[in-house]
Amino acid sequence: MIIKSFIFTGLICMIAQIIKDNTRLTSGHITSLFVSLGALLGFLGIYDKMIALFGNGASVIIMSFGNTLYKTAIESGVLNMLSGVSVGIVSAILMAFLITMIFKVKD
C-alpha cells in the first residue's frame, strides 16, 4: 500500500510539474485547477475509489480538498460544505498567524 501511495502521489506531482514546465500557468493556477478536478472526480465517484485503491497518499494531495468539499456538500448540504475541511483551514490560519508573530521576514 505504501508503494502504491508512492506511485500515485508521485504521478500526480509529476503531472503538475509537466503542466508547470510546458505552459505559462503558475503554481497557483495549477493548485486551483487540481482542486476543481478533485471535486469533479468526487462527483464522478472516482476519488474515494482511488483512495481505497492507492492508500492514503491520495488524501494529502490538494485534489482531496475538492473531493471532501463535494462530499460534505452532498452529505450535509451545500452551505455546510466547509465543515469537512475546517480542520485544515483553521489549523493553517492559526499556524500562519503564530509563525508571523514569532518570525521576522527574511529577505
Added chain:
Amino acid sequence: MTYKELVEKMTPKENRWKNCIVAFLTGGVMGSISHLLVSCFDVQTMLVIWIVLSSILTGFGVFDSLVDKLKMGIVIPITGFSHSVTSASLEYKKEGLVTGIGANYFKLAGSVILYGIVSAAILAGLRGLLCLL
C-alpha cells in the same frame, strides 16, 4: 546571431526530465509518509502535522529553497496550501496587522478555497438535478 538567439543560448535550460523525476520522487515520498501517518493516527491528524511542519519551515525561510529543489512535489500536497498562507502573511507583516496581514492573508490560498467551493457547489447542484430526473 540575432539577439533572440543569443538570449535563448544564454538562458540556462531547465532540465524538464530531471524536474519530472524529482517531482515524482518527492511527491512519492510525501504520499508514503502520509500513508504511514494515517495508519498511525487518522487523516485529519496527518493533514495537521503537514500544515504545522510546512508553516514552521516557511517561518525559517527554508520552504522556498525546498520548492526550488523539490519542485511541485511539495506544492501539490497540502503543504503548498499552508505555505501560501504563511508566506503571504509574513510578506505583508510590515504593512500592519489589519491592512497588511489581515487583508493579504488569503492572497494566494484564496483561489484554492474559492474555486474549490464554486466547483463543489456547481457539481452538488448538478447532482441534485440529476437525482430529480
